[in-house]
Amino acid sequence: MKARLVIATVLVATLATTLTPIPVQASAALVRPPAAEHGWVTSTLRHMSLAQKVGQLFSTYVYGSDATEPTAADRVANRATFGVETPAEVIDRFHLGGVCYFSWSHNLDSPRQIATLSNGLQRAALGDGSKGRVPLLISTDQEQGVVLRMPAPAAQFPGSMALGAARSPGAAQTAAEITGRELRAAGIHQPYAPIADVNVNPANPVIGVRSFGADPTLVAELTAAQVAGFQDGAGVTAVAKHFPGHGDTENDSHTNLPVINHSRQEWDRIDAPPFRQAISAGVESIMTAHIVVPALDPSGDPATLSPRILTGVLRGELGFRGVIVTDALNMAGVRQKYGDDRVPVLALKAGADQLLMPPDLRLARDAVLRAVSTGELTEGRIDESVRRILAMKYRQGLARSPLVDVDEAVRTIGAPQHLAAVARVTDPTLTAVRNDAGLLPLAHADRSVLVTGWNSAALAPVATVADGFTARGARATARPATLPSDPVITATAAEAAKHDLTVVLVNKAWDTIVTDPRGTQQRLVAALVATGKPVVVVAVRDPYDIAYLPGVTTYLATYSYTRAAMDALVRSLHGELSPRGRLPVTIPTAEGAGTVLYPYGHGLTW
Template sequence: MSALRRFAVGSLGLAIIGALVPGSAVSAPPPEPVTNLQLATKALQGMTLEDKIGQMFVLFAYGPDASKPDARNTALYGVATPAEVVAKYKPGGWIYFNARDNVTSPTQLATYSNQLQAAALKTGLHLPLTIATDQEQGVVVRIGPPATQFGGNMAHGATRDTKDARTAAGITGRELKAMGIRQDYAPVADVNVNALNPVIGVRSFSSDPKLVSDMTVAQVRGYQEDAGIMATAKHFPGHGDTVDDSHNALPTINHTRAQWDAIDAPSFKAAIKAGIDSIMTAHIVVPSLDPSGDPATLSKPILTGVLRGELGFKGLVITDALEMAAVRAKYGDAEVAVRAIEAGADQLLLPPAPDVQFKAVVDAVKSGRISERQVNESVLRVLLMKLKNGVLFQPYVDPAKIATKVGTPASLATAQKIVDKSVTLVKNDAKALPLTKDPRKILVTGWGVTTTQSLANSLTKRGATTTVAQTGAAPTDAAIADAVSKAQANDVTVVLTQKAWDTKVVDPGAKQQKLVKDLLATGKTVIVVAVRDPYDIAYFTAAPTYLATYGYAAVSMESLAKVLYGEIAPTGKLPVDIPVAGDPATPLYKFGHGLSW
């Protein structure tokens, strides 16, 4: 039995031992006057140093089943199964990734969550995990359909509707909770003021600090108050003005302190005022906040001085993934782990050298470099969040109920109505839109195997004869020629672009720009749609018809089809400025622009 449970039983005589057995009845949390703080403090007293350090780690494992061996786990952890990883480290948290073979379906995830919790409760510590994932919606999701999909943050920003943003977070949070996930690493609170930002973009609500703040608060309330899971505002102190991707390089944000106060800080202040449970750090250098050159994740002036001291944040501070290149650029992995805790982080996410980093933190505490008092404070926050989100007393979920809780007809219909409001008509110079109901042949080309087909399916439902010619992010000359040939044989071409402005990696954006320009040269009706960042129009200004959807899931393509055919009027307004190509200070289309009929 865990120290928390021993205390609850000893103090209040609650029969909660049954919660340790999968499928057994679970008692309610102990009533007042015993507080969560008292429970957590008592639990802390019964933990070894190694137990405490384990609670400061958030791990993952490869594969969709906790009992299934995977050689990749052996290489990383020295043990083969996810259950063995839990037993070895007794981590405080866990994270799911679709790209690491964790996700096959919501029902599978619910079963997997139960397996992991059973493994956690079999350790000597007997503490359930806080299982998390990045379900930001839009372009960053770990769990696809049949889970309910939304348009994402910038799509919400285009609607200006905070009520809908809260509703979306509530639905997402309740579905995650049904799968055993008690923490979402969302919402993104970054203010995307740089059109060339390669890593944030549409993950941000807007370039306007007030709009980002309002939307962030709405989603915090949706996740925490409506769904009862932990929200995580990210990426502090603000990742919205960078031209480098922190997965691959160490970005520097050159905002003055006054600029940071005006642009980056408001959304995090608003989240803190709204009671945000957790804040994730950014692997970025901000010289105006800390001139040392250390990334914020490793910066005591930023995490302890600004976030804790100036902003008064009392909740859980978790690092962004420590496997990312930006945080590993300056120090070795062992030193990174120690410095992150010294800076003020409570939990270390995705350590790339777990044995080395675990030992480094233990040794740092034993040597006095990190005080055990600081460790205790961090672990206390971890335990308090387990109590708050209910995982301590109800660690298990019912996979049999997934169909009644995840991707329900009501949730899907609500999502469609919300996304319908986001499509933004930026240009309609040729008055090509809305399309009439007359039969016509439509070519759907451009980026996205699934996305082009989803749009074609939606157009076919409306009587069009569709052809799909998917060209990818960096179309070859042959693919471009094929699309042009097909365009000449169709009445209308809809070309989907995805970050066509980005020419940094193998010049993919330039190839998309060529595709659009060659299609326009056919003289046929061409409708250009940016299905990710809205900034693409700056690179082919001759396009007479241009829309932005801010996302490329099927729900966004259905909304696009409705707009194309005039079933709904476009009501989305740009939540950012679209600058002139090569001139970021001059807007081509201003914040708030959006046409309709």
């Protein structure tokens, strides 16, 4: 798919040539803190030991749904990872500055449980209330769309590329504000969003629909809108990521060390604008990328470990004064060149403040302490980062009220007005790409419908679509076929031949290297088309799939598989909702070579 990069890059370069760099206007709060903030930060720092200061630099996961009474399995996991059994003990032992919630670490179940866990962790951080104890900054990856951590009933908005298809800064801001309000109600202060990467590479395996699109102007505008939604609307800390821009890579930094070969001029034109706009909007935190950008730093070091990029470009040229948080330090992209004991030290020397999820917390902490004792790092350098982190916590209100009202969390998360907003934001994102045979919109008729293809156990999009047809009088059958075997493909096609219509969901069907190495989704769609019966193909993630599905004449893109996205899909199929989304990226042909299949801005309606 490397040839496909050419057309995307050329197109975006054309779109961005008229973009004027946005002047940096660092917020006054970041430059000249109010007296109360300065006093609290200074007093707190003065009473902290070096070990407590170093602990503030780290944020990591802990196992368990309760701070002091985790399950037996979670006790074992904590003991193996941290040497103690409970989340509270982890915080106390390492003086952690932050905790990051995940479902796999059993932190996220229900609003009441999450809020109760947050309060328990805060009590552990504050301990006896002495001046050296500091409240936690609790975070999670709540980008929405395909990357969301908060389970239902939390509001589940479409992700960034869907918002890019709608072209509405107001909708992007609303999504961020409601997301932030629900997180804050649960005691979570840092959503690790918005995504500021410009996805100019259709073969990007890790960003894709997590980006607002391929136009730097659009991405910058929506990034700034979400910064305002998170910070001004909800009072949580926005985190623009992944600096200096992860949008043009064919490697995943979770498993490799990607190299971005943009020239300095291309970086200024394509990658920098969203970060400039975020800084102008007052973003309080920016996350680094584990990528090599030779035009910015020819050393071969990933940006996370690069003084030239973090201190020279981000702080020096762009004027960022907030907290720099690393992407997870257990990712392969940051571990290939240096050992796990060197990475946290080098990240601090580069200019980072928060060190996220080191693979061995004890090793990482001890390495930083040792670097201070040997003089490689000064305590003054540690103090710089701790001051920024404390200031961010103060502005979060954590110095005054670190605990949340559990009952209020239950009332806020998934509130009816929030769910109504989800539908309003999602409806304009649906993009109709191809309707060559005029199949859509469908008439409300007594017909048999097979709904099949890619499925999510958590959100069950196949069942949601089938239920939508049933509610409209059809005889619908749901047959999930996620990465189906050859016998399943044969059986599914045989069943489709007995129905009047088939709706098939696909998810990154283009990616036959990582996501679908056997190309099973492409072969399933081909088998369904070969039946001669009408087939509607729906891309529930990357819109690029259509280039790899010959013979498909009806194709829509939802960019995510949330219930709201699937509801909008069913209504649009039946003519109850006119599709309004426009492609926020270019779709090249499968052959590449600079050939456009569908241009940026394409979108049908009825």
